[in-house]
Amino acid sequence: MSKIVRRNLIRGGLLILLILLGVFLYSTGKIREIFVDNEEVTAADGTPLYPADKSYLVWIDGQELGTVRPDRRKFGEFPGLRHTVVLEELDENEDPTGKRFSREFLVGPGLGAYVNVPALVNGDEERWLRRARPEPEE
């Protein structure tokens, strides 16, 4: 292999490495919209599965989002691919009952995450998380 070819190969390799680094930085630093919905989950035929009857205190990546009451939504913007949601059950007086639920999840670039509280609390692996392009604000 001639010197020029080798040099160009090294340069090309470095360029590809830099592009990959850029993609990695973009995907790890890109902000994601995360929605926490405390709404009833129903089956395809409309049968209620998990009712939304309790309030929860929500943290995403250690940052408190606040209390999400039944039929309400909380929303936050968080950078990175990997996120952790923590829920703490509250009683009628909105005091903690001591029950905590925590889950980790991944969100791709350009997508938002929709966390359903009743499904997460009831351990429904299929319905607790939905990844989709965030809907434009009305």
Next chain:
Amino acid sequence: MHPAVKFLINNMVPIIFILLVVAAFPISGLSLGYLGNEVITRLVRNSFLILSLLIPVMAGMGMNFGIVLGAMAGEIGLILITDWGVFGLPGLLLAMLISTPIAILAGYFAGVILNKAKGREMVTGLMLGFFMNGIYQLIVLYGMGRIIPITNPHILLPRGFGIRNAIDLLAIRQALDKLLTVQIKGINIPLATLLVIAALCLFVIWFRRTKLGQDMRTVGLDMEVARSSGINVERTRIISIIISTVLACYGQIIFLQNIGTLNTYNSHEQVGTFAIAALLIGGASVTKASLPNVFLGVILFHSVFIVSPRAGKELIGQAQLGEHFRVFVSYGVIAFSLALYAWRRRVEKENERKKAMILNKASLTGPKEGVIKA
């Protein structure tokens, strides 16, 4: 000349500024803790930018006013990551990554121009900064949103293209500074940024010992000697400007992440002047600049900046006097240092001329005496 007088002349600028700070500090009424905190903040904020000036001095190109080009490249990177919504340290690194090729291109362009203006690099660099500012404004004011896709309505002008006058860099605000901090006696020390600055210092020390670094020193000492010893003078000078521009680009990103706001159209304007003024206050000259000059310069220059408005207010009841004093100091010190340098060069040349005349006289009279003695 007496060594003490020589020392005074050689270090006149730092001595004047030390005296100025010592005199103004008690008048200002500021506490030592406050001054320490402010100086540390500004040291961390500005050192990288000033360090970027060292390599062109080594290559004999004087103070690189062209670092403004690097600063503009850094700002373009910051605008893009703000539009894309990339947060934290990845955002900061991505801004550096995006702006690197722009800085290399700008540095190459500046290097080629400066090679055509040998001996007048500083004034050419200054003018180049003004010229490139126009190009930058054209890109940012008309190109962004039209040719370069920008979608974030918070940074776009209401007309749909062009960037707003001020951009909130909330996404990367102090991303590096707050990565690792320690508190010593109430003074917050951003350790991560200091480590980055230390790494650059080590790079400068290492670079001086490399073949390219030695070539630059040779070019800086005498271009003709360098050329006759086989060094590609023009290429070496271009590389020195490229390195300086790229470092200035990173320096501006570090500076702006600390501030947290980008003034799109004038954040870069004063960068060259302030960085050069600080370096000169630290005791550097157009031909010689070292790492201690950088740090002494930042400490003295910014101590004056912090102390002077308060001292002005205490003395005549107007803080604005101190503000005017800042501008006066930065431009004044550049003019003073350059005049001092020119005067020193003239004295040196005069001394050399006198020495040469004495030697010439001795060589003319020497053989005659020999003949008489014989």
